[in-house]
Amino acid sequence: MPQQYGGRSGGGLGGLLRSRLGLLLIAAVGLFIYWQMNQKQVPFSGRRQLNTVPLKEEVQLGQQSYLQILNQEQGQGHEVLCADTRCTGTEAELTSKVREIGARLQSAAIELEQELVQKGYQFTPVADKFDWTYYVVDSSTPNAFCLPGGYVAVYTGILDITGNYDGHVAMDDLDDPDKLAVVMGHEIGHALAHHGAERMSQAKVVQMGQLAVGVGMGDMDVAQQRAIMQAFGIAAQGS
Helix, strand or coil: CCCCCCCCCCCHHHHHHHHHHHHHHHHHHHHHHHHHHCEEECCCCCCEEECCCCHHHHHHHHHHHHHHHHHHHHHCCCCEECCCCCCCHHHHHHHHHHHHHHHHHHHHHHHHHHHHHHCCCCCCCCCCCCCCEEEEECCCCCCEEEECCCEEEEEHHHHHHHCCCCCCCCHHHHCCHHHHHHHHHHHHHHHHCCHHHHHHHHHHHHHHHHHHHHHHHCCCCHHHHHHHHHHHHHHHHHC
16 A cells, blocks of 8 residues: 555654654753753853863863974974073073963962862862963964963063063063063963863764754755754854
8 A cells, every 4th residue: 555644643754754853852952961961160250161071181182282383383483492401591581481470370370269169169170280381482473372281382472562562572571571471361261261171062062963963854855954954053153
């Protein structure tokens, strides 16, 4: 007997659509539960964030990226000051000053995290677990960053901006170290707040959702697939 579509038995096209919508609904609920179970409190701001990356993995990724970036800079002719045993003169002075500022910020971060825990903030302190490392990159690019794990790089191009802004870098640019400390503190704050891990976690959830949508769509026609993927994309972007 020919197959009847849309019958009360739940088979046919109607049943197929319902089953696919059911799969998508189950996937959406699962992702929502996963999202909620992996919410953690951000130190300093107190907001909630999605973070599924263990601290050990986060630090390892930070170290790998740090070494890769420094190697790339050297490959482009930008010297990483005091990267070897030859460290004298202005190179040594600049690096020493940056590391001195970093040590102050590091101590302040450890103390602040301890204070927040005592006040009842629900998060795991990490500043005392980071492998704090500081290097100066001889590049005109006005840049500084801190990767997960406390891996900090300061470019000489930003020293002139935070210094006397006269078009060249010299030790007198660090006569007022507080300006550079503000920049470094801002970058260190990103690492302490796990912003990198948060972005990776969000990307992971989006990938999981896309996989679930792909399975649920099956052999739908292109127009239906595009509509569902677009709806999912909007939802993912707004989360």
